[in-house]
Amino acid sequence: TSTLEKLPPVSVHAPEFVRNVIGEIVAGRGDKLPVSQIPVDGTWPSGTSAWEKRNLALEIPVWDAELCIYCGKCPFVCPHSAIRSKVFPEALVKDAPSTFKHVLVKGKEFQKDEHISYQVAPEDCTGCGLCVEICPAVDKKNPSRKALNMAPQPPLREQERENWDFFLTLPEYDREQLRFNTLKGAMIAQPLFEASGACVGCGETPYIRLATQLFGDRMLIANATGCSSIYGGNLPTTPYTTNKEGRGPTWNNSLFEDTAEFGLGFRLSIDRQAATASHLMTGLKNQIGEQLVQDILNADQTTEPGIFRQRERLEEVKKCIKGINSEDARNLESVIDALAKKSVWIFGGDGWAYDIGSSGLDHVIASGRNVNILVMDTxxxxxxxxxxxxxxxxxxxxxxxxxxxxxxxxxxxxxxxxxxxxxxxxxxxxxxxxxxxxxxxxxxxxxxxxxxxxxxxxxxxxxxxxxxxxxxxxxxxxxxxxxxxxxxxxxxxxxxxxxxxxxxxxxxxxxxxxxxxxxxxxxxxxxxxxxxxxxxxxxxxxxxxxxxxxxxxxxxxxx
Missing domain, CATH: 3.40.50.970 (Thiamin diphosphate (ThDP)-binding fold, Pyr/PP domains)
Structure with missing residues (x-):
């Protein structure tokens, strides 16, 4: 006699594997899955946490475009990447839902016709309220009102779900044009860590999300066991995802006692591959083109444009060596991507860094090699x-x-x-x-x-x-x-x-x-x-x- 229907564990619009395998595990029916449905090589798709739609929040933030000063503080503090900003040409919102909010963006770094939107994912938001607390834009006539204000989620869910889906269809801003040295600019970048299962208001995840916004398309992560490995890679879903080019963090988990050394191994292997690629490319410079080889080997990759130019040059070489019938050409194909900048990160908590993995961490920093260590100290x-x-x-x-x-x-x-x-x-x-x-x-x-x-x-x-x-x-x-x-x-x-x-x-x-x-x-x-x-x-x-x-x-x- 009930008029309520139980919703599916994941959206009907999710990819087939997410619906038929991940969805069944989310629903608690994983033990009924046949082995034939599990990937034989153990490969698991990334970016699947975003399909869970947990609907935890009783209240969610509502954006007031008129009061907003576009500071970027709200997405910066969000533990679950549930509020985001995008800048886009106004023409792209002609078919937007009627309730989708956007406003002309101010700033010399943007084009005259570009608009900005701060959009909340109503079913991913956990209702922690940190975005509202950090918001500095206050209504002078009504100090209790900000550019973000909490409101009950259920009446807003359908409307904001439609707005969120539309928001995701808008293109990401050109990373070569973003001012990453400003909070507003950096927070326009796409986060490649989203909708994790971390606690409501988690103090660790904003650091991870920030790292993926800045470097995610070239990150390799060695993650110590701990909270960050549970919400970071606890199957059946993962919050790490990719951009439209299919680039995203390469995430790996290792034991408490050797995570630092594990991450150092990434750096050593990448450097070795890059050296091998340089040697092979130099030997093939007559077929590839001497100038192109020199441009690759001497490339400045300290900026986003520099990294993108290097990737373009490497794609040019890949096309060229396809037509070269030699063992060196085939070997170069297997290591050439190491010549584009890779950012190696080692993640962990204080139990790892201060205690069980401390000797390994000390060994790694003493090595002098180019690795980045993030200790989320609780x-x-x-x-x-x-x-x-x-x-x-x-x-x-x-x-x-x-x-x-x-x-x-x-x-x-x-x-x-x-x-x-x-x-x-x-x-x-x-x-x-x-x-x-x-x-x-x-x-x-x-x-x-x-x-x-x-x-x-x-x-x-x-x-x-x-x-x-x-x-x-x-x-x-x-x-x-x-x-x-x-x-x-x-x-x-x-x-x-x-x-x-x-x-x-x-x-x-x-x-x-x-x-x-x-x-x-x-x-x-x-x-x-x-x-x-x-x-x-x-x-x-x-x-x-x-x-x-x-x-x-x-x-x-x-x-």
């Missing part, structure tokens, strides 16, 4: 249930530290800085967004090892992650999490390589820790010990900041 073993790590701060309660951790957290950044040749940044996307963007760009452009330590609020802290951004600001302002960048290239310019991105602590540490259960639990059953550890932690925070401040003040001028 200051605890989040995925396995909240055990203490060497990153856990003094006074915090965790498993194996039930009376509060008695010693200070390990200063991983200073260990890396001591080498002198490692790019190091300590960032918090909710506290300093532009500095975070700059750190990622500087790290990737550095021809050597880079280490980004990213503050990542977590439910294991005993907080509501709708306050994610507030917690980051409190951590920075209290001195718990100082922000800085260490760029070895500045020494060559006679400048100090260490730059502080946060000011001296303006809040007592207690103002931060009293907002998190991991700290204030100790005050409930052991107040005297909690006060002792708090006092020590306060002294440590001040000493640590002053130490970094002194280092940043050292003159590197030859005069």
């Amino acid at each position: 200051e605890v073993y989040s995925n396995t249930g909240g055990q203490m790590s060497k990153s856990t701060p003094m006074g915090a309660i965790a498993k194996f530290a039930s009376s509060g951790k008695p010693i200070a957290k390990k200063d991983l950044a200073m260990i890396a800085i001591s080498y002198g040749h490692v790019y190091v940044a300590q960032v918090a996307f909710g506290a300093k967004d532009v500095r975070t963007l700059k750190a990622f760009q500087e790290a990737e452009s550095y021809d050597g090892p880079s280490l980004i330590i990213a503050y990542s609020p977590c439910i294991a802290h005993g907080i509501d992650l709708s306050f994610n951004l507030r917690q980051q600001n409190l951590a920075v302002d209290s001195g718990h999490w100082p922000l800085f960048r260490y760029d070895p290239r500045l020494k060559e310019q006679g400048k100090n390589p260490l730059q502080l991105d946060s000011k001296e602590p303006t809040l007592p540490l207690k103002d931060f820790i009293k907002t998190e259960t991991r700290f204030n639990m100790l005050f409930r059953f052991a107040p005297e010990e909690a006060e002792r550890l708090l006092q020590q932690a306060q002294e440590n925070a001040i000493k640590r900041f002053n130490y970094y401040k002194q280092l940043a003040a050292i003159s590197f001028s030859e005069k």
Whole structure:
């Protein structure tokens, strides 16, 4: 007698494999699938998380185009890539749904007839509200109204689903024309990490999404086991996806204890393939064309246009060597793509970087090779249930530290800085967004090892992650999490390589820790010990900041 019909686990418009295999697993019927439906080589399609449409949010953000200042902050903080921006010619929206919002975009970097839209995926949004919190555009007549405002999802679902589907049909903006050094420009780039199964308001995923927007079409990722490997590659669906050219991150998972070495292996193998390709191409330069070979071997790939030109040249060579009947030509075909820039990244949490995989991480940064390491620091073993790590701060309660951790957290950044040749940044996307963007760009452009330590609020802290951004600001302002960048290239310019991105602590540490259960639990059953550890932690925070401040003040001028 029911009038309700159960919806299919994935859309009827999904690809056949997603409907017939992934959809059945999502529905809990995977054990009934015949082996014949599983790919024999184990290959699994990417970009499948976007088909799940979990509909978790009770409320979703609604965009007010008239108030918007197009700053790009909302997609920057979104943990699930559920709100995005695109810039496009106005003519492309003539057949748009009547409720699709867009407005003329301002900025000298855009054409006069181009419009911008900020669109929400209503069924992918988790309703965390971070985009509304970060929005700086406020109605002067009604301060409670912003350019983004939360509204109930059910009445908006059908309308915004249609708008989202139309939004996806609009072309991506030419990456060669984007200003990646601005938040507005970078956030127009397509994210290649979307709709993951991470927690509502997750503090890790915005860093991953940012990396894929900047470098995703050429990324190779070695991912340590942990939260980022679960929401990053937990079958049956994966949030990593590709652009229209079929390019996207190559994602791999390895064990806790060898992820850094695993990622270094990517770099070594790519460099070896590139050297082999260079040798083979040089030997075939008479058939290929000497000028073309020289252009490829001497290509500047430090910019998006430079990378695209190199890919075009390599395509030209591929066409040429098809007609060359030799073993060298066939061998060159197998390695030629290594001559286009590849960006190697190693992802993991503090349990990996500070503890179980720390010796491997140290080995990799000591190698001097061009790898980028992203440590999403939750200051605890989040995925396995909240055990203490060497990153856990003094006074915090965790498993194996039930009376509060008695010693200070390990200063991983200073260990890396001591080498002198490692790019190091300590960032918090909710506290300093532009500095975070700059750190990622500087790290990737550095021809050597880079280490980004990213503050990542977590439910294991005993907080509501709708306050994610507030917690980051409190951590920075209290001195718990100082922000800085260490760029070895500045020494060559006679400048100090260490730059502080946060000011001296303006809040007592207690103002931060009293907002998190991991700290204030100790005050409930052991107040005297909690006060002792708090006092020590306060002294440590001040000493640590002053130490970094002194280092940043050292003159590197030859005069």
